[in-house]
Amino acid sequence: PVLVVDFGAQYAQLIARRVREANVYSEIVPHTARVEDLLAKDPAAIILSGGPSSVYADGAPFVDPALFEAGVPVLGICYGFQAMAQALGGTVAQTGLREYGGTAVEVTRAGTVLSGSPEQQTVWMSHGDAVHAAPEGFEVLATSEGSPVAAFEDRERRLFGVQWHPEVRHSPLGQKALENFLYEGAGLAPDWNPGNVIAEQVERIRAQVGDARVICGLSGGVDSSVAAALVQRAVGDQLTCVFVDHGLLRDGEAEQVEQDFVASTGVRLKVVDARARFLTALAGHTDPETKRKIIGREFIRVFEDAAREVVAEAGDHGQEVKFLVQGTLYPDVVESGGGEGAANIKSHHNVGGLPDDLQFELVEPLRTLFKDEVRAVGLELGVPEAIVWRQPFPGPGLGIRIIGEVTAERLDVLRAADAIAREELTRAGLDREIWQCPVVLLADVRSVGVQGDGRTYGHPVVLRPVSSEDAMTADWTRMPYDVLATISTRITNEVPEVNRVVLDVTSKPPGTIEWE
Numbered sequence: 424p425v426l427v428v429d430f431g432a433q434y435a436q437l438i439a440r441r442v443r444e445a446n447v448y449s450e451i452v453p454h455t456a457r458v459e460d461l462l463a464k465d466p467a468a469i470i471l472s473g474g475p476s477s478v479y480a481d482g483a484p485f486v487d488p489a490l491f492e493a494g495v496p497v498l499g500i501c502y503g504f505q506a507m508a509q510a511l512g513g514t515v516a517q518t519g520l521r522e523y524g525g526t527a528v529e530v531t532r533a534g535t536v537l538s539g540s541p542e543q544q545t546v547w548m549s550h551g552d553a554v555h556a557a558p559e560g561f562e563v564l565a566t567s568e569g570s571p572v573a574a575f576e577d578r579e580r581r582l583f584g585v586q587w588h589p590e591v592r593h594s595p596l597g598q599k600a601l602e603n604f605l606y607e608g609a610g611l612a613p614d615w616n617p618g619n620v621i622a623e624q625v626e627r628i629r630a631q632v633g634d635a636r637v638i639c640g641l642s643g644g645v646d647s648s649v650a651a652a653l654v655q656r657a658v659g660d661q662l663t664c665v666f667v668d669h670g671l672l673r674d675g676e677a678e679q680v681e682q683d684f685v686a687s688t689g690v691r692l693k694v695v696d697a698r699a700r701f702l703t704a705l706a707g708h709t710d711p712e713t714k715r716k717i718i719g720r721e722f723i724r725v726f727e728d729a730a731r732e733v734v735a736e737a738g739d740h741g742q743e744v745k746f747l748v749q750g751t752l753y754p755d756v757v758e759s760g761g762g763e764g765a766a767n768i769k770s771h772h773n774v775g776g777l778p779d780d781l782q783f784e785l786v787e788p789l790r791t792l793f794k795d796e797v798r799a800v801g802l803e804l805g806v807p808e809a810i811v812w813r814q815p816f817p818g819p820g821l822g823i824r825i826i827g828e829v830t831a832e833r834l835d836v837l838r839a840a841d842a843i844a845r846e847e848l849t850r851a852g853l854d855r856e857i858w859q860c861p862v863v864l865l866a867d868v869r870s871v872g873v874q875g876d877g878r879t880y881g882h883p884v885v886l887r888p889v890s891s892e893d894a895m896t897a898d899w900t901r902m903p904y905d906v907l908a909t910i911s912t913r914i915t916n917e918v919p920e921v922n923r924v925v926l927d928v929t930s931k932p933p934g935t936i937e938w939e
C-alpha cells in the first residue's frame with residue numbers, strides 16, 4: 424500500500440481518498456508508528472500529511488530520518504514537508520508570516536511532482552513556518568511570497584515535498600501533482616480499483632470462516648447490504664442475515680429490506696422484533712454516548728439470540744455461529760478512535776459501541792473502504808441500485824435523532840416528520856444531490872406557537888441536509904427555499920406535536936452530521 428502518515432489534522436483521510444481516486448491503494452497510519460512498523464507493511468510509497476503543529480512546538484511530531492534511508496519514495500505535504508526538510512538538515516524558519524487560502528506560487532522547475540504545471544499557479548496553503556533552505560541534494564521547484572522553498576525534490580533518492588495541500592479541491596492541479604508523485608515519482612501503476620476488493624475479500628472471508636455458520640446484521644442500508652452480498656458470494660448459504668427491528672427505524676424500512684434485498688439476492692433472512700427490548704434498555708437515558716453504547720450492546724444481544732435460533736432451526740447440534748458480519752466502513756473505524764491515534768468523536772454502534780464480552784468473531788469486509796467505494800463494489804456485485812444509492816442512515820437510527828430520552832411517543836412524532844421530509848426531498852428530485860438529511864427532534868425543547876385560534880407549546884424539529892463526499896467532512900446543502908417551505912408547512916400541519924421547523928446551517932467540522 425501507499426501509507427499516509429497522519430500528523431493529526433483532518434487531511435490524512437482526504438489524501439488517502441485522493442490516492443485511491445488515482446487507482447492506487449492507500450492506508451492511514453498514525454505518526455506515532457515507528458519506522459520499522461511502517462516498513463513492515465512493505466509500503467510502495469509514503470506520504471507525510473499536513474498537521475496542526477509547528478515543528479518548533481513542544482512535543483511536535485517528528486520524522487525519524489531513518490525513514491528516508493529505506494529507499495521508499497516519500498512525499499511530504501505541508502507540515503510533512505517541513506518535518507521532512509528539518510529531518511534532512513534543511514532550514515525551517517519561524518517567520519511569523521502565515522499563508523492561508525488560495526496562494527500564488529511560481530514554479531521555477533517542474534521536476535517530477537510539478538511536471539505539466541504552468542509557471543504560475545494558485546494552490547491552497549495553510550501554514551505558519553516556512554522552509555528557507557532545502558536539504559542538501561534537493562532542488563527547489565517552486566516559491567511563493569511566504570515560502571522561499573515551496574516545493575522540492577531529490578529525484579535520485581525519490582524524496583519529494585510541497586508546502587501546499589494538493590489533496591484539496593482548492594488546489595486545481597493538486598490531483599495531478601499527487602498522480603505525478605505516485606506514477607512518475609514512485610513508479611506505481613494505477614491498477615487498484617474497488618472491484619479488486621471483491622476477489623481479495625472473497626478469499627479472505629473463506630479463509631477466516633471456513634465452513635462455519637455466519638450471521639450478518641442487515642439494516643437495509645448500503646453498507647450492511649454490500650457486506651452481506653460479499654459474504655454470500657464467499658460462503659453462500661452458510662450465511663443467515665438478521666434484520667433487527669429495534670423500533671428506531673423510519674417508516675417502511677423493514678418492508679423495503681425484504682422487497683429490495685432479499686428478493687434480488689435470495690439471501691436467508693430472519694426478522695427479529697426487538698422493539699420492546701430496545702425501548703426498555705433506553706428508558707431514562709439522555710447522554711448520547713450512553714445511548715449509543717446501549718444500542719450497540721442490545722444489537723449484539725439480539726444477534727446472540729438469533730444465532731442460537733439459527734443453529735436450532737438448522738438442526739445441526741453443536742455447530743455454533745461463530746462469526747458476525749458487519750458493514751463497518753473506514754470512516755467508522757477512524758471516527759470511533761480505531762484509526763490508531765485519532766480522537767474518539769463518537770462511538771459508531773458497530774465499532775466503539777460493541778460490548779466487551781462479544782461472543783462473535785467479526786467479519787468486516789468493508790473496513791478499509793470509503794462509502795463511494797462501497798457503492799462501486801455493491802454495483803459490481805449486482806446489489807440493486809435502489810439499495811446502492813440509498814442515503815446513509817445510522818445503525819442507532821432515530822435513537823440518536825431524538826435529543827433527550829427515547830420513548831415510543833417521541834419516536835412516532837419523529838417518524839411522522841421524517842417521512843414527510845423524505846417524501847418531499849424525493850419529490851423535488853434531491854435524493855442524489857443531498858448526501859442525507861437527518862430530521863432531529865428536540866424532545867426536551869418547547870416553544871410557543873399559534874395554530875388555528877389556539878396557543879401551542881410544542882417541539883421543534885431540525886432539518887439537517889448535508890452534502891458530502893464521504894461523511895468525513897460535510898457542508899450544509901443550499902437547498903431550494905420552496906422545498907424547505909413545503910416541508911415546514913406540511914410537518915407543522917400534519918404532526919400536531921411539532922410547531923416549529925428549523926434548518927441546521929453548520930458544516931462538519933465543526934458540527935457532526937448527526938446531532939448525537
Ligand code: XMP
Nearest residue numbers: 770771772815816817818819894935936937
Ligand atoms: P457523523 O454524525 O459522525 O456521521 O458526522 C457520519 C456518518 O455516519 C453515520 N453514522 C453512523 N452510521 N452507525 C452507523 O452505521 C453509527 O453509529 C453512526 N453514527 C453516525 C451518519 O448518519 C453519517 O452518515
